[in-house]
Amino acid sequence: MYHLDPNLKIPLHIQLYKAIKREIISQHRVGDKLPSIRKTATLYHLSKTTVEAAYAQLYAEGYIESRARSGYYVSELYFDAFEPEETSGATPAKITEPVRYDFFPAQLHTEDFPLKTWKRLCTRETNASLDFGAYPDGQGEEILREEIARYLSHSRGVRCHADQVIVTHGFIDGMELIAKLGRERYQRFGHELPGYHIAHKIFGAYGYRTTPIEVGRHGLRLEKLRHSKAQVVYITPSHQYPTGVTMPITKRLKLLAHIQSIDGLIIEDDYDSELAYYNRPIPSLQGLDTTGEHVAYVGTFAKALSPAIRVGYLVLPEWMMAIYRKSYDAHFARVSLITQRTLAAFMHEGHWDRHIRRTRILNQKKHQAMREALIRHLGDTFRIVTEGAGLAILIQPRASEFDWQRLKQVADEKRIAIYLAKERSGGEFEAARMGFGGFRLEEIDTAVAAFAECWMKIKD
Amino acid sequence: MYHLDPNLKIPLHIQLYKAIKREIISQHRVGDKLPSIRKTATLYHLSKTTVEAAYAQLYAEGYIESRARSGYYVSELYFDAFEPEETSGATPAKITEPVRYDFFPAQLHTEDFPLKTWKRLCTRETNASLDFGAYPDGQGEEILREEIARYLSHSRGVRCHADQVIVTHGFIDGMELIAKLGRERYQRFGHELPGYHIAHKIFGAYGYRTTPIEVGRHGLRLEKLRHSKAQVVYITPSHQYPTGVTMPITKRLKLLAHIQSIDGLIIEDDYDSELAYYNRPIPSLQGLDTTGEHVAYVGTFAKALSPAIRVGYLVLPEWMMAIYRKSYDAHFARVSLITQRTLAAFMHEGHWDRHIRRTRILNQKKHQAMREALIRHLGDTFRIVTEGAGLAILIQPRASEFDWQRLKQVADEKRIAIYLAKERSGGEFEAARMGFGGFRLEEIDTAVAAFAECWMKIKD
DNA sequence: GGGTATTTGTCCGTATGTATG
DNA sequence: TCATACATACGGACAAATACC
Numbered sequence: 001m002y003h004l005d006p007n008l009k010i011p012l013h014i015q016l017y018k019a020i021k022r023e024i025i026s027q028h029r030v031g032d033k034l035p036s037i038r039k040t041a042t043l044y045h046l047s048k049t050t051v052e053a054a055y056a057q058l059y060a061e062g063y064i065e066s067r068a069r070s071g072y073y074v075s076e077l078y079f080d081a082f083e084p085e086e087t088s089g090a091t092p093a094k095i096t097e098p099v100r101y102d103f104f105p106a107q108l109h110t111e112d113f114p115l116k117t118w119k120r121l122c123t124r125e126t127n128a129s130l131d132f133g134a135y136p137d138g139q140g141e142e143i144l145r146e147e148i149a150r151y152l153s154h155s156r157g158v159r160c161h162a163d164q165v166i167v168t169h170g171f172i173d174g175m176e177l178i179a180k181l182g183r184e185r186y187q188r189f190g191h192e193l194p195g196y197h198i199a200h201k202i203f204g205a206y207g208y209r210t211t212p213i214e215v216g217r218h219g220l221r222l223e224k225l226r227h228s229k230a231q232v233v234y235i236t237p238s239h240q241y242p243t244g245v246t247m248p249i250t251k252r253l254k255l256l257a258h259i260q261s262i263d264g265l266i267i268e269d270d271y272d273s274e275l276a277y278y279n280r281p282i283p284s285l286q287g288l289d290t291t292g293e294h295v296a297y298v299g300t301f302a303k304a305l306s307p308a309i310r311v312g313y314l315v316l317p318e319w320m321m322a323i324y325r326k327s328y329d330a331h332f333a334r335v336s337l338i339t340q341r342t343l344a345a346f347m348h349e350g351h352w353d354r355h356i357r358r359t360r361i362l363n364q365k366k367h368q369a370m371r372e373a374l375i376r377h378l379g380d381t382f383r384i385v386t387e388g389a390g391l392a393i394l395i396q397p398r399a400s401e402f403d404w405q406r407l408k409q410v411a412d413e414k415r416i417a418i419y420l421a422k423e424r425s426g427g428e429f430e431a432a433r434m435g436f437g438g439f440r441l442e443e444i445d446t447a448v449a450a451f452a453e454c455w456m457k458i459k460d
Numbered sequence: 461m462y463h464l465d466p467n468l469k470i471p472l473h474i475q476l477y478k479a480i481k482r483e484i485i486s487q488h489r490v491g492d493k494l495p496s497i498r499k500t501a502t503l504y505h506l507s508k509t510t511v512e513a514a515y516a517q518l519y520a521e522g523y524i525e526s527r528a529r530s531g532y533y534v535s536e537l538y539f540d541a542f543e544p545e546e547t548s549g550a551t552p553a554k555i556t557e558p559v560r561y562d563f564f565p566a567q568l569h570t571e572d573f574p575l576k577t578w579k580r581l582c583t584r585e586t587n588a589s590l591d592f593g594a595y596p597d598g599q600g601e602e603i604l605r606e607e608i609a610r611y612l613s614h615s616r617g618v619r620c621h622a623d624q625v626i627v628t629h630g631f632i633d634g635m636e637l638i639a640k641l642g643r644e645r646y647q648r649f650g651h652e653l654p655g656y657h658i659a660h661k662i663f664g665a666y667g668y669r670t671t672p673i674e675v676g677r678h679g680l681r682l683e684k685l686r687h688s689k690a691q692v693v694y695i696t697p698s699h700q701y702p703t704g705v706t707m708p709i710t711k712r713l714k715l716l717a718h719i720q721s722i723d724g725l726i727i728e729d730d731y732d733s734e735l736a737y738y739n740r741p742i743p744s745l746q747g748l749d750t751t752g753e754h755v756a757y758v759g760t761f762a763k764a765l766s767p768a769i770r771v772g773y774l775v776l777p778e779w780m781m782a783i784y785r786k787s788y789d790a791h792f793a794r795v796s797l798i799t800q801r802t803l804a805a806f807m808h809e810g811h812w813d814r815h816i817r818r819t820r821i822l823n824q825k826k827h828q829a830m831r832e833a834l835i836r837h838l839g840d841t842f843r844i845v846t847e848g849a850g851l852a853i854l855i856q857p858r859a860s861e862f863d864w865q866r867l868k869q870v871a872d873e874k875r876i877a878i879y880l881a882k883e884r885s886g887g888e889f890e891a892a893r894m895g896f897g898g899f900r901l902e903e904i905d906t907a908v909a910a911f912a913e914c915w916m917k918i919k920d
Numbered sequence: 921g922g923g924t925a926t927t928t929g930t931c932c933g934t935a936t937g938t939a940t941g
Numbered sequence: 942t943c944a945t946a947c948a949t950a951c952g953g954a955c956a957a958a959t960a961c962c
Contacts, residue, residue: 001617001743003709011945035614036932042817043615044740047947052934070932070954471949496928507951512930529929529958810930 004044012046013053020054024063024074025169025334034064034072060205062172062198101447102417105242105392105435113305117351118342125341138328140167140313141340147347148299148313155356156273157283158297158315166314166324169334171271171300174314175199178267178296179206181320181327182232186265190230192220196241196269199234208232215240219247222254231264237285238273242421242433244386244394252285259294265317266295274304274356275363275391275437286315293317301343304359305352311335311343363391363437369444370436376445377452381459391437394421396430403458407432410454418451464504472506473513480514484523484534494524494532520821521901525576561907562877565852565895568735572819573766577811578802585801596793599784600627600773604804608759608773611807616733617743618757620775626784628772629794631731634758635659638727639666641780641787642692646725650690652680656701656729659694668692675700679707682714691724697745698733702881704850712745719754725777726755732850734764737820737827746775753777761803764819765812771795771803823851823897829904830896836905837912841919851897854881856890863918867892870914878911 002019004012020034035043040051055072058064064072139145145162152158168174179202189203193212200210211228214221220235237247247255259266268285286295300312316324346352370393374382378395385394396402404420411418419433439447462479466472480494495503500511515532518524524532599605605622612618628634639662649663653672660670671688674681680695697707707715719726728745746755757775776784793800806812830853834842838855845854856862864880871878879893899907 001613001615001741001747003743004740005709006740013945037934038932042820045737046740048933049948050946053945055933066933072933473949497930498928508929509952510950513949515929526929527958529927529956531928531958 002044004046013050013057016040016044016046016051016054017057020058021063024058025173032074034074036071057205060201062201100415101450102438103392103419103433103435103447103451104417104438105419105433114351114355118346121345121349121351122338122342125338125345136337138334139324140165140335141337141344143348144340144344145313147344147352149315151347151352152284152297152299152315156270157287159287159292160297160315164315164318164321166316167335167340168312168314170302170310170312171269171298172198172202173334174298174312175202175267176206177314177324178298178316178320179203179208181316181323182265183207184323186231188228188230188232190225190228190233192235192240194242195234196236199267199269203232203234215243215245217245218251219245220255222251222258225255226258231262232267233259233264234267234269236269236271238270238282239276241269241271244392246282249282252282252288256285256289256294260289260291264294267298268295269298271298271300272303273299275359293319296320304356309339309343311339362441366391366436366439366441366444367393369441370434370448373445373448374434377448378455381455385431392419392433392435394431394433396432397455397459399459404430404432407454407458410457411451414450414454416447416450416454462504464506473510473517476500476504476506476511476514477517480518481521481523484518490534490536492534494534496531520818521825522572522822559877560875561910562898563852563879563893563895563907563911564877564898565850565879565893567851567895567898568763568766568819569898569900572822574811574815578806581805581809581811582798582802585805586798596797598789598792598794600625600793600795601797601800601804603808604800605773607804607807607812609775611812612744612757612759612775613747616730616741617747618775619747619752620757624775624778624781626774626776627795627800628774630762630770630772631729631758631760632658632662633794634772634774635662635727636666637774637784638756638758638776638780639663639668641776641783642725643667644783646691648688648690648692650685650688650693652695652700654702655694656696659727659729663692663694675703675705677705678711679705680715682711682718685715686718691722692727693719693724694727694729696729696731698730698742699736699850701731704846704854706742709742709748712742712748716745716749716754720749720751724754727758728755729758731758731760732763733759734816735819735823735851737823753779756780764816769799769803771799822901826851826896826899826901826904827853829901830894830908833905833908834894837908838915841915845891852879852893852895854891854893856892857915857919859919864890864892867914867918870917871911874910874914876907876911876914 002016002023004015004019006012008015034040034055037048037051037055040046041048044051055064055066059066059072063075065075066072142162144167145165148165148167149160149162152160166174166177168177175198183206187207187209189200189208189210190213191200191203191210192215194215195212200212204210211230213224213228213230213233219237219240220233225233235247237252239246255266258264266285266289270284273284284295284297286297289295294317296317297315298312299315301309302312371384374384374393374395380398382395382397385396408418408420419435421431421433434448434451436444462476462483464472464475464479468475494500494515497508497511497515500506501508504511515524515526519526519532523535525535526532602622604627605625608625608627609620609622612620626634626637628637635658643666647667647669649660649668649670650673651660651663651670652675654675655672660672664670671690673684673688673690673693679697679700680693685693695707697712699706715726718724726745726749730744733741733744744755744757746757749755754777756777758772759775760772761769762772831844834844834853834855840858842855842857845856868878868880879895881891881893894908894911896904
């Protein structure tokens with residue numbers, strides 16, 4: 001139930017959009033179905049088109065997804081997402097058979113979440129907060145911001161102070177904030193192609209002109225960037241999504257020099273650096289930017305901890321922080337206080353560092369297991385395109401002809417979820433991304449065996 | 461076979477609706493099945509939605525009934541009204557002649573009750589309950605409480621859980637319960653003036669000191685409330701009785717702040733929110749009260765469904781529920797189990813939502829019909845004071861002098877029941893409340909014509 | 921008479937036309 | 942010309958009722 005006022009200057013569909021957005025952010029019930037366009041329209045005496053406009057806005061910004069002829073559903077914000085649902089009690093059996101093996105390349109097995117510790121800290125903080133009547137800090141609780149700043153500076157080479165950190169309700173919330181704060185200064189937004197599509201949708205929704213910029217073997221093509229005249233550029237330099245390439249240090253410096261020369265802004269999305277088990281992490285662009293004015297750093301806890309936690313953070317240059325402080329309600333918390341306090345305690349007591357380390361080792365093992373399983377079950381019919389890039393191994397068949405669509409179809413029938421990757425934009429499917437993050441270590445071999453059955457069938 | 465012309469100005473679904481209506485009226489073959497939506501659609505080369513809209517229109521006006529997944533059937537109820545009543549046995553002729561036209565401003569025509577559906581569910585639940593020997597729940601059957609909680613939270617913005625809902629035997633029962641539960645904590649009761657007089661009588665009977673509080677153009681006068689020192693205040697914020705004013709959101713927040721500051725209690729009577737066809741609903745006070753401790757919400761099924769059902773409900777703050785649980789027999793049911801189960805099923809299967817929607821559309825149409833009839837029969841001798849407020853249009857004569865008492869008297873002689881409204885408290889009668897809820901749609905014009913005869917006589 | 925194919929109301933999102941500033 | 946909002950019209954997905962075998 002929202003409050004809408006037709007006498008206000010603000011258009012009705014915007015009012016509705018804002019109200020729903022607020023609700024989604026505050027009670028993030030991922031996967032929930034929104035009331036249908038008609039229901040909402042009759043309830044508030046609006047036309048369907050008005051409601052549709054509000055939903056379309058939410059959709060454009062990635063808050064909700066549309067399932068044709070079924071309804072709108074709250075998005076699993078950010079591509080991290082995935083928790084095999086928490087079946088509470090008597091959930092009715094799903095109509096669609098659940099997948100047996102899911103090779104989703106960017107998920108973590110839920111068992112890997114240190115649930116017990118988290119629960120313990122959570123109840124402790126809940127009790128401690130009861131007699132604590134202080135105002136929340138809209139930027140995020142200070143203790144948490146300090147923990148984040150400390151972590152980032154020692155393990156990611158980000159130069160920052162707690163004052164520059166804003167705790168957000170995840171990726172989208174953070175990107176919107178950047179879009180808003182930057183729109184007086186910038187108009188042209190560049191994004192990676194292929195890349196994570198949500199980013200440019202958000203900036204598009206905020207009135208930026210968006211341009212795709214090609215990704216090469218070492219990340220973003222700098223000459224294309226120059227040519228595009230983009231002032232703001234969104235990149236995933238440490239582990240480009242979805243190709244997995246890493247931008248080498250020399251290129252990072254060149255990129256920085258260019259952005260500094262045009263007084264632009266890099267949005268550095270370091271979405272899964274915590275999981276990197278493969279190589280020495282490269283210092284963040286943010287840390288390389290000695291001016292401290294041209295990089296906005298975006299991070300999240302969703303990947304390494306749990307998507308359910310829904311906490312991310314920004315590290316912004318001082319000039320953006322100045323605008324932020326002027327324009328935002330200092331006491332409107334974007335994230336539940338308890339969650340923030342729990343997280344702060346979790347970090348402060350060293351659980352976060354331990355968890356990261358543990359996850360790294362585990363991922364390394366899983367990677368190894370996947371590699372071995374592939375070799376065992378597929379023999380010499382395949383070759384590895386990339387490995388060590390994230391939670392997946394990219395593979396291709398040795399044979400030149402291969403019917404990818406049929407592979408997917410056969411896998412589907414056996415309720416195996418596989419994920420194909422295109423080489424660059426517009427090309428054909430050319431590789432399978434064999435994700436291992438979602439399996440338990442000892443599950444991997446069985447899963448690959450099942451996959452191999454499909455593979456072998458197609459190969460001939 | 462109807463003739464439909466897509467080139468006409470009139471929308472196709474309206475053309476179809478009119479054609480079918482004409483046919484039903486001329487050859488009213490009660491119980492006949494209409495051709496299915498798809499049949500008609502293909503026959504006339506229309507989309508399903510267009511036919512659906514036409515049928516929905518007929519349904520809303522009561523010409524046809526829908527049996528889900530079976531078909532649409534011509535209503536009986538509609539024609540029953542014309543038949544001379546089946547006098548069972550020797551009923552003596554009534555002494556007082558019954559009124560021919562009753563403009564009572566807050567009633568619903570009995571035809572509008574979905575009797576068939578209700579009966580069907582009722583027998584089903586009766587049979588189902590036979591072999592079911594569980595204890596009744598004094599607070600109300602859980603399935604019903606859950607349905608109520610769900611309905612209230614999505615369509616009235618009430619924050620509640622089924623645990624906080626108590627099913628009552630109507631308004632008075634509920635108010636008595638509140639009076640009992642609150643009397644240890646509160647002594648001073650405030651009520652609206654003008655207002656619904658029953659409320660303060662009940663609280664008076666339970667030993668409260670009661671004070672009237674004036675109603676202004678936007679509802680209760682807050683300064684008067686403060687001055688009155690009332691701790692408990694009974695209000696009808698969404699559609700004040702009898703003035704019809706709505707308390708805007710800003711005032712609601714102020715009222716809440718005041719009550720919170722004195723640790724008092726608001727009794728929010730949302731008696732006819734379901735019927736609101738006129739404006740966008742405003743979220744309930746209960747939902748705005750973030751503390752969850754200072755509003756008791758009172759609702760009823762009497763208005764929208766039928767007074768005969770005699771079921772209401774309360775949503776109480778937790779502290780009141782705690783007292784309730786201590787003091788009341790957990791197994792003394794206030795309402796017949798069968799009724800509760802029937803109602804729960806009625807809601808669960810979507811009939812309640814459908815009924816509400818249907819009623820809204822119908823009221824909108826009746827309102828329109830009343831408006832047109834008034835203009836047709838009274839010409840420019842009157843003006844509309846308020847409309848869209850509930851089931852009546854308030855009118856005044858243009859002439860400055862007008863003998864209201866004589867109007868009432870003349871109408872009385874013609875057995876027309878009319879209802880006059882005072883402007884604020886203490887003033888003279890200054891408007892007539894032309895209620896349309898009690899008429900069938902097509903009756904309205906005749907009724908207004910009869911009323912116009914009286915009106916014109918006085919006017920001169 | 922019990923399982924199966926079809927029919928049917930009902931729900932859903934979507935596209936386009938139109939009045940109004 | 943553009944944004945806002947509403948009305949009209951479309952056709953697909955689904956589960957229950959029904960008809961059919």
